[in-house]
Amino acid sequence: MSDHIAFDIGASSGRLVAARMTQGRLELQEIYRFANGFTDHNGHDFWNLEYLFQEILKGLQLAKEAGINECTLGIDTWAVDYVLLDGEGNRINEVYAYRDSRTKGAPERLHQLISRENVYAKTGIQELDFNTLYQLFVHDQEELSQAEQILMVPDYLYFRLSGRYMNEVTNASTMQLLNAAERDFDEDLLTIVNVRRGQFAKLTEPGEVLGELLPELVQKYMLPRCRLIVVPTHDTASAVIGVPADAERGWAYLSSGTWSLLGVERKEPLTRLDAMKANYTNEWGAYGTYRFLKNIMGLWMIQEVRKELDSKYTFAELAAIAEGVPAFRSLVPCNAGRFLNPGSMIEEIQSCCRESGQPVPESSGEIARCIFDSLALTYRDALQELKNLTGEQVEVLYIVGGGSNNKLLSQLTADLLKIEIQAGPSEATALGNIAVQMISIGQLKDLSEARSLIARSFPTKVYLPNPLEERDKVLSLWQELKTKFKKL
Structure with missing residues (x-):
């Protein structure tokens, strides 16, 4: 496939960027941009994920109108925020925004049960009040117990497009729940926040082909045929790939x-x-x-x-x-x-x-x-x-x-x-997202070749x-x- 699409969604805006190789250089075209932001509801801050999903569909419709009939596609967003799903794949509640005040004081309470030094030795992740570890620690226990799946925000958007569950590693690591030595979720930390390993999907590496866009979405919204490729879903991870x-x-x-x-x-x-x-x-x-x-x-x-x-x-x-x-x-x-x-x-x-x-x-x-x-x-x-x-x-x-x-x-x-x-480049995140797509399908050999292409372009x-x-x-x-x- 010669066309590649990156959905790069940040805390204040999102965009669809298309890329294609032309005479040995990579050319980008921003096809669609949309606003994003959390809103206050009953004293708490939430993201509107249904809105983001609809904006993705709208962007893909515009991509098809622009002449893209088939492509690869990757999604990156911000980190640490998560989605709880029931057994039918439906959201149990709206998604808390990491700037919500509910985690104020949570680290102090959690570290009465396990020391900061122990957590850092396990995960290597810095202490920030809004890390997923602390968000889950203060989350309503009844809601947590109802969850059959806990996905990060970009994992959820991939799920809505593909029907497949996953936890992509670059974003999952920001949860402060992964054991760096064991390369999996840490059982001690899961116990402290009262969740189970079975509530999380398989840890998935960037570059894995997730599959095709759901046929019913393609038909209903008249979308291009898209091969979904798992990219570094944490926007910083994609941005670092995009460093020339x-x-x-x-x-x-x-x-x-x-x-x-x-x-x-x-x-x-x-x-x-x-x-x-x-x-x-x-x-x-x-x-x-x-x-x-x-x-x-x-x-x-x-x-x-x-x-x-x-x-x-x-x-x-x-x-x-x-x-x-x-x-x-x-x-x-x-x-x-x-x-x-x-x-x-x-x-x-x-x-x-x-x-x-x-x-x-x-x-x-x-x-x-x-x-x-x-x-x-x-x-x-x-x-x-x-x-x-x-x-x-x-x-x-x-x-x-x-x-x-x-x-x-x-x-x-x-x-x-x-x-x-x-x-x-200012579009390093989209470029890193796209570079992983191109490596995955063999259009680029490796990360070194991708960075050389970005520097040249x-x-x-x-x-x-x-x-x-x-x-x-x-x-x-x-x-x-x-x-x-x-x-x-």
């Missing part, structure tokens, strides 16, 4: 979107105590790899600010306005829980600055500048930790995803980290570090503020 890395140089990646994920690709997990204390994670990747990375709050903060400003500015305009504002005037701890889902991101940023004795950002440009400066400093801390933990030399940092288009943030990162930045923008005036003073201020932030 030069294997001859030491490299790290920064997948920059709603979240910023900074890490390296490894063949073995790193589950030492110092890695746990630094809150690094070992998420499973495609082809036997591990993504040793740190989660950073990311562009969620500027997305929320833009929403509060009634989308008056584009993201590019906010970055341009921020560039005209004095640098490092106000800074915030991006990864603090207060920024996970505040009622007002602007007010939360202002309160944090006020409480820590800093100038309070008032204008749109000052608030945006505060976010970008704080993110770049957080990236610097994370990269230094990463190098200390792994002992690896990093010569170049690849920034992929939508954040790679932010020139101000990319240059700030180069300056503060004193490292070469290669920014792009989508040149990166290079940012070299410039001398940063008063850099030492800025870093000293940042250290002082981090001490203050811990006390807030």
Whole structure:
């Protein structure tokens, strides 16, 4: 098959991207884009999965109208959120969004039953309040007992298209329930959250052919014939496949979107105590790899600010306005829980600055500048930790995803980290999704050939570090503020 379709669905939007090889290069075409987001119902935040499924069908109809009659198809989404199904394959309830407040305090309660050190030694997954482990721990026990299947969000969407159950490994690993040594669900952790191994499907590796699109869907909605291929369903896992890395140089990646994920690709997990204390994670990747990375709050903060400003500015305009504002005037701890889902991101940023004795950002440009400066400093801390933990030399940092288009943030990162930045492609997630499809059907030989194709097809923008005036003073201020932030 010469046509390949990636459904890349994030927390704020989703899209259907089609790809085809033309004269030795990969060409992408965005056929359909749709909004996404969780909604509040009775004080809790839920995703609308039926809406997402209908948007997938609509996208496939548009693909056929665009001339795609048969193709391969892969789906990636965000991580950690799950779907409970009864014996008939019907959802038992709507799907909680990971930013829902129900898991507040859950880690502390769960770790009275098993230590943090034990959980990390088993799973290698960092502690985040919204990990599936903690979500299941606080889930209604009656609902859990009724569930015949527990699927992650992309697994469920594949099920609706194919009729087949699976738990794809890159997303399943984010549940904090998989034992890295045994490569399966950990029985001790399953017992603690009161679920059974039989409620989960077979662990499935990226590249497996799941089968054809259900004939009844093809006929009812007049869809193209699609061969469903299991891709890295965690969007970060697909994005890392899409990094156009030069294997001859030491490299790290920064997948920059709603979240910023900074890490390296490894063949073995790193589950030492110092890695746990630094809150690094070992998420499973495609082809036997591990993504040793740190989660950073990311562009969620500027997305929320833009929403509060009634989308008056584009993201590019906010970055341009921020560039005209004095640098490092106000800074915030991006990864603090207060920024996970505040009622007002602007007010939360202002309160944090006020409480820590800093100038309070008032204008749109000052608030945006505060976010970008704080993110770049957080990236610097994370990269230094990463190098200390792994002992690896990093010569170049690849920034992929939508954040790679932010020139101000990319240059700030180069300056503060004193490292070469290669920014792009912005569509790394869709490209990684598609690359696995192409490897699966033999159109590409392996991951190395896929990355070479991506590098050839989508040149990166290079940012070299410039001398940063008063850099030492800025870093000293940042250290002082981090001490203050811990006390807030």
